[in-house]
Amino acid sequence: MEHIRNFSIIAHIDHGKSTLADRIIQECGSVSEREMTTQMMDTMDIEQERGITIKAQSVRLDYVKDGKHYVLNLIDTPGHVDFSYEVSKSLASSDGALLIVDAAQGVEAQTIANVYLALDNDLELLPVINKIDLPAAEPERVAEEIESTIGIDATDALMVSAKSGMGIRELLDAIVDRIPPPSGHPDATTKAIIYDSWFDPYLGALALVRVFDGAIRKGQQVMLMSNKEQHQVLDLMYPHPLKRQKTPAIKSGEIGIVVLGLKEVSVVNVGDTITDAKNPATESVGEYEPAKPFVFAGIYPIDTDRFEELRDALDKLKLNDSSLSYEPETSVALGFGFRVGFLGMLHMEVIKERLEREFNLDLIATAPSVVYHVYLNDGSMVEVQNPSQLPDGTKIDRIEEPYVRATVITPTEYLGNIMNLLVSKRGIQEKMDYMNEERVLLEYALPMNEIVVDFYDTLKSISKGYASFDYEPTRFREGDLVKLDLKIAGDVVDALSVIVPRTSSLSRGRALVKNMKEIVPRQLFEVAIQASLGNKVIARETVKSMGKNVTAKCYGGDITRKRKLLEKQKAGKKRMKSIGKVQLPQEAFMSVLKMD
Amino acid sequence: MLLYLHIPFCDSKCHYCSFNSYVEKFHLKEHYMQSVHQQLLKDLERFHVTHGAIESLFIGGGTPSTVPPKLYEPFFKTLRPYLSTTAECTAEANPNSATSSWLAGMQQLGINRVSFGVQSFNNAKLKRLGRSHSRDDAIRAVTNAAALGIAHISLDLIYATAFDTPSLLQADLKQTFALPIDHVSAYALSIEAGTVFANRPEVAKEHLTQTRQLFSAIEQHGFKQYEISNFGISPSQHNLSYWRHLPYLGIGAGAVGCVNNIRYYPHRNIEAYIQSPCFNTRETLHDSEIKSERIFLGLRSIVGVSRHLLGAAEFQRAQLLVDAKKLTFHDNVFYNTDYLLSDEIALFIED
Numbered sequence: 002m003e004h005i006r007n008f009s010i011i012a013h014i015d016h017g018k019s020t021l022a023d024r025i026i027q028e029c030g031s032v033s034e035r036e037m038t039t040q041m042m043d044t045m046d047i048e049q050e051r052g053i054t055i056k057a058q059s060v061r062l063d064y065v066k067d068g069k070h071y072v073l074n075l076i077d078t079p080g081h082v083d084f085s086y087e088v089s090k091s092l093a094s095s096d097g098a099l100l101i102v103d104a105a106q107g108v109e110a111q112t113i114a115n116v117y118l119a120l121d122n123d124l125e126l127l128p129v130i131n132k133i134d135l136p137a138a139e140p141e142r143v144a145e146e147i148e149s150t151i152g153i154d155a156t157d158a159l160m161v162s163a164k165s166g167m168g169i170r171e172l173l174d175a176i177v178d179r180i181p182p183p184s185g186h187p188d189a190t191t192k193a194i195i196y197d198s199w200f201d202p203y204l205g206a207l208a209l210v211r212v213f214d215g216a217i218r219k220g221q222q223v224m225l226m227s228n229k230e231q232h233q234v235l236d237l238m239y240p241h242p243l244k245r246q247k248t249p250a251i252k253s254g255e256i257g258i259v260v261l262g263l264k265e266v267s268v269v270n271v272g273d274t275i276t277d278a279k280n281p282a283t284e285s286v287g288e289y290e291p292a293k294p295f296v297f298a299g300i301y302p303i304d305t306d307r308f309e310e311l312r313d314a315l316d317k318l319k320l321n322d323s324s325l326s327y328e329p330e331t332s333v334a335l336g337f338g339f340r341v342g343f344l345g346m347l348h349m350e351v352i353k354e355r356l357e358r359e360f361n362l363d364l365i366a367t368a369p370s371v372v373y374h375v376y377l378n379d380g381s382m383v384e385v386q387n388p389s390q391l392p393d394g395t396k397i398d399r400i401e402e403p404y405v406r407a408t409v410i411t412p413t414e415y416l417g418n419i420m421n422l423l424v425s426k427r428g429i430q431e432k433m434d435y436m437n438e439e440r441v442l443l444e445y446a447l448p449m450n451e452i453v454v455d456f457y458d459t460l461k462s463i464s465k466g467y468a469s470f471d472y473e474p475t476r477f478r479e480g481d482l483v484k485l486d487l488k489i490a491g492d493v494v495d496a497l498s499v500i501v502p503r504t505s506s507l508s509r510g511r512a513l514v515k516n517m518k519e520i521v522p523r524q525l526f527e528v529a530i531q532a533s534l535g536n537k538v539i540a541r542e543t544v545k546s547m548g549k550n551v552t553a554k555c556y557g558g559d560i561t562r563k564r565k566l567l568e569k570q571k572a573g574k575k576r577m578k579s580i581g582k583v584q585l586p587q588e589a590f591m592s593v594l595k596m597d
Numbered sequence: 598m599l600l601y602l603h604i605p606f607c608d609s610k611c612h613y614c615s616f617n618s619y620v621e622k623f624h625l626k627e628h629y630m631q632s633v634h635q636q637l638l639k640d641l642e643r644f645h646v647t648h649g650a651i652e653s654l655f656i657g658g659g660t661p662s663t664v665p666p667k668l669y670e671p672f673f674k675t676l677r678p679y680l681s682t683t684a685e686c687t688a689e690a691n692p693n694s695a696t697s698s699w700l701a702g703m704q705q706l707g708i709n710r711v712s713f714g715v716q717s718f719n720n721a722k723l724k725r726l727g728r729s730h731s732r733d734d735a736i737r738a739v740t741n742a743a744a745l746g747i748a749h750i751s752l753d754l755i756y757a758t759a760f761d762t763p764s765l766l767q768a769d770l771k772q773t774f775a776l777p778i779d780h781v782s783a784y785a786l787s788i789e790a791g792t793v794f795a796n797r798p799e800v801a802k803e804h805l806t807q808t809r810q811l812f813s814a815i816e817q818h819g820f821k822q823y824e825i826s827n828f829g830i831s832p833s834q835h836n837l838s839y840w841r842h843l844p845y846l847g848i849g850a851g852a853v854g855c856v857n858n859i860r861y862y863p864h865r866n867i868e869a870y871i872q873s874p875c876f877n878t879r880e881t882l883h884d885s886e887i888k889s890e891r892i893f894l895g896l897r898s899i900v901g902v903s904r905h906l907l908g909a910a911e912f913q914r915a916q917l918l919v920d921a922k923k924l925t926f927h928d929n930v931f932y933n934t935d936y937l938l939s940d941e942i943a944l945f946i947e948d
Contacts, residue, residue: 525923525941548805550941551825551897553784556836557601557845558853561860561880564890571944582917582945 002254003182007074007211008127009091011119012101013109013469017131021101021163022060022077026242028169029062029073059197059209059256061239061246066177073176074256076196076211078115083345085473086292086324089118090196090272093287094211094256097125097180099172100147104130104138104160107440108146109469110408116151125180128158129172134165142437150436183254189214191223191277193251193259194286198269200320206263209240209256210275213286216252217259222278226285230268231278236260267323292324294342295403295474296349296453297386299330299367299496300356301338303578303587307362308337314360315339318352325352330387334494334580335365335590340387343369346453363576367496367590371449374401374477389495391484394535400500401477403449406431409460410442411468418463419443426451427502447472448480450500485510487517488531488538490583496590510540520589523547528583598644598856599838600651602633602672603849604658605867608694612727612800613755615789617851617865618659625867629850630668632874636848636863637675639875644846644856648678651846653685653835656708662694666702673706680707685749685834687712692730692738700742710749710833711742712782718772722760725800727793736776743777751780751833756811757803758786766811774818780829781820783811805937824898825936832899840898842891858882892947897939901930907946914946 012018062073078091092098098119102108119126128147130140144155159175161168197209210217217223221234238245238258251257263269271292274285302311312329319325326342343349349369356362373385376398385391407428411419413435423430423445432444452472460468483506487497501509510532517530521544528544555563577584606626607618619625640646654676656669680686687710688703700711717723718732735752742750752773756766773781785808786801788794794801812822820828827836839845847854847861850870854861854877861877864870882890888906895902904912904926915931918924923942924931933939 525918525938525945526921547938547941549803549808549937550944551937551939553787553826555839555894555897557599557839557847557855558851560839560855560890560894561853563893564886567889567893567940567943570940571947574944582914582921 002185002187004070005072005074005183005254006176006180007076007094007096007183007254007256008176008180009076009078009095009098009119009124010101011078011088011092011098011112011115012131013103013106013111016101016103016106016109016112017163018077018101021099021129021131021161022075024163024166024169025073025075025173026060026062028166028173029064059240060242061256064173064177066174071177072255073173076256083343083348085114085118086290086344087197087271088115089122090194090287092119092122092124094194094196095122095124096183097127097176099129099176100126100151100153101129101131102143102147104133104140104143105135107139107143108150108410108436110410110442110471111469113150113408113410113442114471114473116153126153127175127179128153128155130158130160131163133160134162134167146436146440150434150442183213185213185253187215187253190280190282191215191217191221191275192282192286193217193275195269195271195273195275198266198271198323200266204236204260204262206261206266206269206320208259208261208269208275210251210259211256212251212253214253214282215277216250217257217275218250223259223261223275224278224281225269226274226276226281227270227289227291232261232263234259235262264320266320270323292344294324294326295345295449296343296369296371297340298343298349298369299332299335299338299365299387300327300341300353301332301335301365301367301496303363303365303576305336310360311339311356311362311364314356314362315341317360318355322352324348332367332389332496334496335367335578338365342386346457365496365578365587365590368499369453370500371403371453373482373500376401385500388484388498388500391498391500394483399479400482402480402482404446404475404478405449405452405472406475407445407447407452407470407472408442409445409468409470410436410440411464412439413441415464415468416441419460419468422459422463423447426456446475446478448478449474483534485513486533486535487513488529488533489517489521489585490526490528490581492581493533494580494585506534507539510534514540514542517589518542518544520586521583522586524583526582598646598650598652599835599843599845600654600676601845601847601849601852601854602654602656602661603847603852604656604661604664605629605850606663607658607660608663608691609729610727610793612725612793613786613789615792616659619867622867623663625871626664626668628871629867630664630672632871633849634671634675636874637672637846640846640848640854641675641679646679646846649681651676651679651684652681653838654680654687654707655835656688658689660691660694660714661688662690662699666699666706669703669706677707685710687749687751687833687835689714690738692734695738695742697741697745700738700745700747704745704747709747710751711747712751712753712780713738713742715739715752715773716755717765718769719760719765722758722765725760726755726758732772736772739776739778749780749831750776750778751782751829752776752778754781754783755786756783757801757808759800759802761802761807763807763810766807767814770811770814779820779831780827780833781815782827783815784826808937822936825939827898837898837900840894840900842887842894855882858887889943889947893940893943895931896933896943897936899932901932902946904929904931908948911946911948918942918945 010018060075064071064073076091076095078088133140144158147155159172192214193210193212195208201207224231237248272289276282315327324344327339330340353366375383375385377396378398428445428447434442481503482500483503485499485501486493514530514532527546530542531538532540577586605618607620686708688708689712715735788798788801815828822828823832844856850867851865860880863877919926
């Protein structure tokens, strides 16, 4: 065990985590030059396109220092707040972490959030200042920032350029020297944590585990501690992005892939503990909580006949993503669809995109909603995930909504704008620290509802991209909230209802109808767009009827061309949703909250 | 059955025109007219056209009046027995090349309807459209045709241009109806790729109120609007037949024909056409395409859309439009009440 090092990499987006991982893999000679594709660790199309890591990947590497052989287990972590639960389990499986900070950007909000998680897990943190070859690099200033804001010693911070490979050898040596070897009892009964799981079309559900005590052996009967289910270990492998290596056992201190031959990934959940079935451990590794969705949205096929296809597609995605939850729901406006729970906004976008791209579905997603705790006059509480289901106002005693602790780091010049934004989003300041003369760290309690749409984009635009943001859910607080309905051509479109603070309902209603007017194209009929609270209309706009859609000439030689033109226009309309005699484009359903 | 003959020669190219025409190929006229004769013979044969079956002939262009009547003679000689006794035989003509003798020669061959490309009676507007004739040329040409006793005279007008003013359009209409005509085609200027105006899209400018005023002013003279761009004391049978989706022969370079639900396209290039006038590429129309065509053609004209053409959901949507007064419905046919919305209504109704 003293020759094993288990470490994670934590960083803010774009600070170079994936590039550094690639370089480490290459330096250990584990992947030849020829096999090296950039961003080895990001395997999904969407990950590579967006330059983000969604699923954690791991790799077991061999490294020689001073004539001794070491096993370095690189445990990659998802790079987005939506997946912080998975991040925390990856960190729990590590004994140390590289804290990557961009030499030009400095410490960012996500860096801080991740550091808190690492410190919670008692990890040895190795500060690594990356991109030191950039012209704008200020490694000394960044080192100071790490010391002042994070409170860890950065005098021995490693200076690297993942892009050029500068400092990578020194970094690997430091991993060996400074990260402690794993601890654990090789002779005790099996105890391992699942820190990632996914579905492999050939092998079924796979669990990526870190073994703490004992070992997992091929053929062993194991048990999952969350539900006491027993399974046999069919195979074991060490992880590698290209060539997994089979092994008869994964021993104390090691990481590895466990093949249980299961058809669904939902049985091997991140955070669960694997133990021996005959001689189970008494305590699990840390506390297991099933992944909990924070954001809900309705997802509907534009073509109502494709509901079953949507169900199949969701079922297939669920095989690979146990955090995805969904239930059928019906909307008067949109027909049959699903209310889908997501870990956060990115998760929602990724799922919608995968459904459309991999399953070729045209979908409408309604505006995302958080979960409200609605206390009724009779003392009971209902959880409302869909604004149109909010009970009648006369029955409601009070509504509580979820809050987050938002961390924002910004250059001081944008501080005024950002504080205005946070106040307009009903934020309550909890902390304001000057990190140095140029940058400020803010912590606010914010209703989660205020950040589910547009907040991040607005923050980025008012700070010219310089402010960074992260959040973690905290608790529920009472809010004076009302349901704002939207009527199109006289009928309430249930999929467009939103829950808003009473005090801003009038301005939201006005903004909503105005925004909707821009989105709804002119049609054969005049279309009234109204916002209402209950039966009371508080704002109205009208989309005038169309004046003309015809071409001047259509004789014998023009008919085919004309038909093809109309077919094209028709294909465009097919992507719209007919509600009564009005056709609404897809953006209409998402745009409900975008109105600043 | 109808017959369309395309004459791809012009004295000059108008700024808005994307039709197949050449200004520098006059030396090919004789060859070309021999080739169209050849194609005519071939098409009559391959479609088993019977005597008297052709209800209308339309000679369009290009500019048919750039070709002297003598060169049309063999074509007419062959065609004559196939024309019905009541056939409408139209030739398009340009006010400067349609001389009295050309008109007389064509009348002798059997032309009983002439459609003049007048566009406007305002010399400044004509110039900006790239037309080579003047107001006086147009008046003279129409008067000459009437003097010869040509039964039906139509003229084309262009509106919805940036050069229009209400008084200009009024003056154009006043002059139009002072002439002995029985038909007007009024086209909103549209910008086509490959034309001079393609780089100046701002010259197309429509005010819908003005358009509606124009329509009703024309109708006040007893010229009923029977399609979005066509008005007449009596409609052109040739035009109406296209919108009824009747079969048509297409003869000449860049002409299009459609028989037995196969649309065929002879060579567009004049040299290629002269070399092999009977060659064509074909497009087979599927039932759904024919249905779609019948719907949008019926909606842009008095032809209307028969309910039997529509599926249940389509019929329901059409009825919704009757309730909203966008359509009327009698004798099992839906009729459009506002041709300006024809395409939108077609999109609304069709599955």
